[in-house]
Amino acid sequence: MSEFQAFAVEQYLSETEHGVHYNFSESGVHPMSYAELIELADIDQEALLANLVDYPQVNGDEALRERIAALYSNANADNVLVTVGATEANTLVAATLLEPGDNVIRFSPTYEQLAGNAHNLGFEVRTVDMLEARGWAIDAQGLEAAVDQQTRIIHVVNPNNPTGRILSEADRDLITAAAKSVGAWIVADEVYCGTERHCDEPTPSFWGDYGRVIAINSMSKAYGLPGLRLGWLVAPESLIPALWRRHEYASITASMMSMKLACAALAPAARDAITARARGLIRRGFETLREGLKVHGGVYSVVPPEASAMSFVRFNLPLSSDELAARLLAEEGVLVIPGSRFGVEQHFRFSSALPDDHLREGLARINNLTGRILSKV
Numbered sequence: 069m070s071e072f073q074a075f076a077v078e079q080y081l082s083e084t085e086h087g088v089h090y091n092f093s094e095s096g097v098h099p100m101s102y103a104e105l106i107e108l109a110d111i112d113q114e115a116l117l118a119n120l121v122d123y124p125q126v127n128g129d130e131a132l133r134e135r136i137a138a139l140y141s142n143a144n145a146d147n148v149l150v151t152v153g154a155t156e157a158n159t160l161v162a163a164t165l166l167e168p169g170d171n172v173i174r175f176s177p178t179y180e181q182l183a184g185n186a187h188n189l190g191f192e193v194r195t196v197d198m199l200e201a202r203g204w205a206i207d208a209q210g211l212e213a214a215v216d217q218q219t220r221i222i223h224v225v226n227p228n229n230p231t232g233r234i235l236s237e238a239d240r241d242l243i244t245a246a247a248k249s250v251g252a253w254i255v256a257d258e259v260y261c262g263t264e265r266h267c268d269e270p271t272p273s274f275w276g277d278y279g280r281v282i283a284i285n286s287m288s289k290a291y292g293l294p295g296l297r298l299g300w301l302v303a304p305e306s307l308i309p310a311l312w313r314r315h316e317y318a319s320i321t322a323s324m325m326s327m328k329l330a331c332a333a334l335a336p337a338a339r340d341a342i343t344a345r346a347r348g349l350i351r352r353g354f355e356t357l358r359e360g361l362k363v364h365g366g367v368y369s370v371v372p373p374e375a376s377a378m379s380f381v382r383f384n385l386p387l388s389s390d391e392l393a394a395r396l397l398a399e400e401g402v403l404v405i406p407g408s409r410f411g412v413e414q415h416f417r418f419s420s421a422l423p424d425d426h427l428r429e430g431l432a433r434i435n436n437l438t439g440r441i442l443s444k445v
């Protein structure tokens with residue numbers, strides 16, 4: 069059995085983020101309060117509070133699964149399994165699909181939830197790079213070389229964490245062709261769908277592109293509701309029972325209250341209001357970040373994210389990403405995620421979909437430390 073691999077990004081977050089004032093390590097938009105959610109989604113509080121604190125339907129409340137299915141073409145409630153966040157969905161998929169001898173393809177940098185699970189279950193994980201010099205496009209030759217008859221899953225995070233890149237049509241086609249050539253599953257983690265910076269059309273799902281697709285999503289990122297711990301997967305109906313059986317072991321079910329709140333938030337009018345809030349924060353926040361990074365010319369650069377609240381910022385300073393992140397935390401109370409946690413040096417991940425004053429103060433602090441580092445070079 070291969071050695072246990074910790075989830076580098078999540079370990080860093082859970083060990084550092086508690087109590088940090090200037091927290092730029094998140095990946096979703098600034099969370100909303102329950103009161104804001106109730107108002108935006110026009111929720112009847114009395115009806116909500118009348119619900120029993122009981123186990124809900126284990127695979128997901130019927131009304132919620134119908135709302136989720138309506139977000140996908142040619143899906144119905146029976147294609148949907150509601151999970152405890154996208155986290156559980158990624159975990160169930162690895163445990164359900166993989167059989168001895170299989171390998172998994174992942175793109176790097178990425179959020180390693182599915183790949184890490186596959187590794188810890190003893191499966192080979194093959195890495196295909198995404199190339200910063202080409203705006204984080206995938207390395208087509210690398211993909212061709214990595215895929216073989218034992219490839220069971222091609223795991224894609226689209227839009228990507230940490231780069232915010234949306235796959236081009238050409239890259240999508242390459243991935244689908246590669247999967248089709250060996251009958252592999254495309255497992256598409258689409259939690260940043262709906263966070264686009266340049267258009268109001270959500271990034272199209274992989275669902276429907278090909279028969280062997282599992283699409284994963286959640287309320288955590290584009291909806292700003294991570295504390296609901298409510299996610300889902302959409303899969304061919306024939307695969308749902310096997311995933312559901314593992315879900316009974318993993319968590320039994322998401323909570324009743326989260327299902328009710330998610331169902332209200334996914335009603336068309338509520339969803340429009342919530343995504344408009346997210347897009348406003350994302351679009352304003354990135355422009356503020358872009359300005360803030362210009363203060364020390366030549367030090368910071370970024371391939372502008374096409375979606376998500378995150379930017380994967382490159383820095384040109386004589387210290388490692390761990391050292392820079394540690395100094396930001398210790399000297400300025402600012403938390404970012406060092407690129408090392410994604411296997412990429414001289415970068416950090418920074419979330420800018422935050423209230424304006426807070427964001428500006430955090431950027432000023434980063435620039436203060438940058439000035440001190442430069443004065444000693």
Ligand SMILES: Cc1ncc(COP(=O)(O)O)c(C=O)c1O
Nearest residue numbers: 095153154155179229286288299
């Ligand atoms: C790509 C991706 N998938 C899944 C998750 C976890 O999502 P959830 O909160 O729905 O479990 C994250 C969280 O950062 C993520 O970035």
